[in-house]
Amino acid sequence: IAATQPSTNWHLKENAREHHTSKFSSEELIVRRGQAFTITFNGAERPEQNLIFIAETGPKPSKTTKTLATFDISSTVSKEGWSAVVKSTSSNSVSISISSPHNAVIGRYRLSVQSGSSSPASLGTFVLLFNPWSSGDDVFMPNKAECEEYVLEEFGIIFAGNKNHISGFGWNFGQFQGDILNICLSILDRSLYYRQDPVTDVSHRHDPKYLGRVLSAMVNANDDQGVVLGNWSGKYEGGKNPSSWTGSGEILQSWKKSGFKPVKYGQCWVFAAVLTTVLRCLGIPTRTITNFSSAHDADGNLRVDEYYDADGNHLEKGADSVWNFHVWNESWFTRSDLGPSYSGWQILDATPQEQSGGIYQCGPASRNAIKEGEVDLDYDVTFVFAEVNADSMYWNFDSATGKKTLIFSKATEIGASISTKAVGRDDRVDVTSDYKYEEGSAKERDIFKKARKKLGLEDKFDPTAPKVEEIERKPDISGKFKVAGALEVGKDLDLLLVLENLQSDAKTVNVNMTAWSTLYTRRRINQIWKDSMSVTLAPKEEKQFPIKIKYPEYQQQLTTDKSIQVTALCHVEDGIQVLVKRNITLDNPGIDIQVLGEAKVNKEVVVEVTFTNPIDAEVKDCVLQVEGSDLLQGILELRIPPLKASETSSTKFKLTPSETGPKHLLVNFSCDKFADIKTFKMVNVIN
Numbered sequence: 001i002a003a004t005q006p007s008t009n010w011h012l013k014e015n016a017r018e019h020h021t022s023k024f025s026s027e028e029l030i031v032r033r034g035q036a037f038t039i040t041f042n043g044a045e046r047p048e049q050n051l052i053f054i055a056e057t058g059p060k061p062s063k064t065t066k067t068l069a070t071f072d073i074s075s076t077v078s079k080e081g082w083s084a085v086v087k088s089t090s091s092n093s094v095s096i097s098i099s100s101p102h103n104a105v106i107g108r109y110r111l112s113v114q115s116g117s118s119s120p121a122s123l124g125t126f127v128l129l130f131n132p133w134s135s136g137d138d139v140f141m142p143n144k145a146e147c148e149e150y151v152l153e154e155f156g157i158i159f160a161g162n163k164n165h166i167s168g169f170g171w172n173f174g175q176f177q178g179d180i181l182n183i184c185l186s187i188l189d190r191s192l193y194y195r196q197d198p199v200t201d202v203s204h205r206h207d208p209k210y211l212g213r214v215l216s217a218m219v220n221a222n223d224d225q226g227v228v229l230g231n232w233s234g235k236y237e238g239g240k241n242p243s244s245w246t247g248s249g250e251i252l253q254s255w256k257k258s259g260f261k262p263v264k265y266g267q268c269w270v271f272a273a274v275l276t277t278v279l280r281c282l283g284i285p286t287r288t289i290t291n292f293s294s295a296h297d298a299d300g301n302l303r304v305d306e307y308y309d310a311d312g313n314h315l316e317k318g319a320d321s322v323w324n325f326h327v328w329n330e331s332w333f334t335r336s337d338l339g340p341s342y343s344g345w346q347i348l349d350a351t352p353q354e355q356s357g358g359i360y361q362c363g364p365a366s367r368n369a370i371k372e373g374e375v376d377l378d379y380d381v382t383f384v385f386a387e388v389n390a391d392s393m394y395w396n397f398d399s400a401t402g403k404k405t406l407i408f409s410k411a412t413e414i415g416a417s418i419s420t421k422a423v424g425r426d427d428r429v430d431v432t433s434d435y436k437y438e439e440g441s442a443k444e445r446d447i448f449k450k451a452r453k454k455l456g457l458e459d460k461f462d463p464t465a466p467k468v469e470e471i472e473r474k475p476d477i478s479g480k481f482k483v484a485g486a487l488e489v490g491k492d493l494d495l496l497l498v499l500e501n502l503q504s505d506a507k508t509v510n511v512n513m514t515a516w517s518t519l520y521t522r523r524r525i526n527q528i529w530k531d532s533m534s535v536t537l538a539p540k541e542e543k544q545f546p547i548k549i550k551y552p553e554y555q556q557q558l559t560t561d562k563s564i565q566v567t568a569l570c571h572v573e574d575g576i577q578v579l580v581k582r583n584i585t586l587d588n589p590g591i592d593i594q595v596l597g598e599a600k601v602n603k604e605v606v607v608e609v610t611f612t613n614p615i616d617a618e619v620k621d622c623v624l625q626v627e628g629s630d631l632l633q634g635i636l637e638l639r640i641p642p643l644k645a646s647e648t649s650s651t652k653f654k655l656t657p658s659e660t661g662p663k664h665l666l667v668n669f670s671c672d673k674f675a676d677i678k679t680f681k682m683v684n685v686i687n
Helices: 012-018 144-152 180-188 192-196 198-203 208-218 249-257 268-282 367-371 381-389 442-454 551-555
Strands: 029-032 036-042 051-057 068-072 083-089 093-099 107-115 121-129 155-162 165-172 228-230 263-266 286-296 303-308 321-333 344-348 391-398 403-410 416-421 428-430 477-483 493-501 507-518 524-537 542-549 563-572 578-585 592-596 605-612 622-627 636-640 648-655 661-670 677-686
Touching: 012 029, 012 036, 029 036, 036 121, 051 093, 068 083, 107 180, 144 268, 144 286, 155 268, 155 286, 155 321, 155 416, 155 578, 165 416, 165 578, 165 661, 165 677, 180 208, 180 249, 180 268, 192 198, 208 268, 208 321, 208 344, 228 268, 249 263, 249 268, 263 268, 268 286, 268 321, 286 381, 303 321, 344 367, 367 381, 381 442, 403 578, 477 563, 477 578, 493 507, 493 524, 493 563, 493 578, 524 542, 524 551, 592 661, 592 677, 605 622, 605 661, 622 648, 636 648
Parallel strands: 029 121, 228 263, 303 391
Antiparallel strands: 036 093, 051 068, 051 107, 083 093, 107 121, 155 165, 286 321, 286 416, 321 344, 391 403, 416 428, 477 493, 493 542, 507 524, 507 563, 563 578, 592 605, 605 648, 622 636, 622 661, 661 677
8 A cells, every 4th residue: 555545435424324324414425333344445455455444442452452453354254353354346445344343332433454564554543333234233122113113213202290190291302313323422431430441431332231321320410520410409590401302312412511510400211312313322222211209219228208298298207209190211231241131121220319338329220130139240230220110118207206107008009100112103112111011910010029039138027027016006087189180270170089998986086287389209389278177977978078279279399290199187086097198190281283395305394383371460571492303403493483372373483304204393482371381292304
């Protein structure tokens, strides 16, 4: 090879098609490991002149850390290492098929070629990713439709609300847009692991277990100035309300633009969505999972304790909590460290809840290990097991005396309706049975006992087998809250408190009732309403007591999570207390999207968004935010004039789609009375 720089043809289109990387918009070659790619370069006189290729990555490439490979022309593809096979030659150029091993380190490589004794000439750089389409890869996913969804799909649905009332909203993962791949690679180079020992960190980047754990730490800002700063205070000054984001792109780009300062603010679904973007971008199949009535067991005893005062107010006492929902991730890869029965879906959680190994990181925890109660296996299986299985204990706490009395315990409360988006459809799929055996079955209790035993808890108080001093007296009455009307922001909240006397003699009951606005973590923010009454129930009688909380009473107090906790603490004369509670999530009013005409590539199409003000007052400060991968660049923000009571606004804007196929448009509408009314619309783009 002459001393001049060879010019390289990277065959970007053909290689991208073969490697499922066509969706990246890059001038650089992006390929997947364990699969051949073709390059052509000129300046080679005769290829049999002992061409030697050098592929290297990371700060100090070496053969021992598998970050440097030198390989010459061979007649066949190597099973173990890198190899190069001549495809064709002409008078002054040669086409080479280069293959990387299935377990190659992923990241940006420098490729050069050497001929005879001359010094190496650089051919340029390329990026190597995980390959779920290749059977030798740790992330191999045999089902092609699942590969499409969990690696290539840029749109997702995240489920929220509460277990009685599940709602979902769209999210734009946007893993192939603009500069996202480079940002993902820079996340790796800013981790604590890389800063402490860059050479070792890069050498571990062949392993999805390692990268998943590192990224679960880097997506939150704790410890390492990672991507997103969490905020669960209900006050979001100086940043964006976590509910207002509609995609990961804006977050990742802001992080980079600010010089890698954490983006304000996130809550669980934001951490999970950003982690999905990063892992899909790197080629690890990943999805978001929502667990309803999710336990945060801070002390690792598989129990969550909740405390109430005599008025029925939920007290901020103890570190345990139960969230209306919590969102984490599942990623798909093998567990060579644990054995084949623990391969498949692995839980990763980037929300900073508890430290693991001194850092806010969580996982990978094998989903099969969780189902079987194998809480001693790596990583963080105990914490995730508790999130879906912990027993709930409800205590009455008297702050004057410090005395706590067990009101009741429940083993079936936690871990309900575990949900994810269906493959290839915009529907919800319930995966609860992949996390645990049927609630209340003997097998489920056996697994729970097995987990307690492994944690050395079997002698401690087990709510299903109480010791003498903790034996619960049977309550004389039972109670529940029923919803008696629409659960919608802007409408009055109508409930029924249903009390039933279980005994054959009359009972007098003093009832203390409260309603608080809460975050989705059930953290109380503002008291909305309180009341008390004394009722007499005849033997075996059931009575209903209507409760109305008017919109003006709760409007100022509501959080953007739109959740309210209602409790009634019933003091039965000469009997034990009964706690009746319900967590209610209100829906926002609807918003409508219409695409006016056919959506075609590179042609303008008009979209109309309409919203009707449902309340008897003017709404102002109205803003519409629109985004959607391959439909528009970045985020479109439109200001909308104030709307009088019952008035409808119609807003039109233009899109120019850049790719064919089913695309999703996401809309977020906010005003002074309603926060973050979200909807999405599938737009089929044709040629």
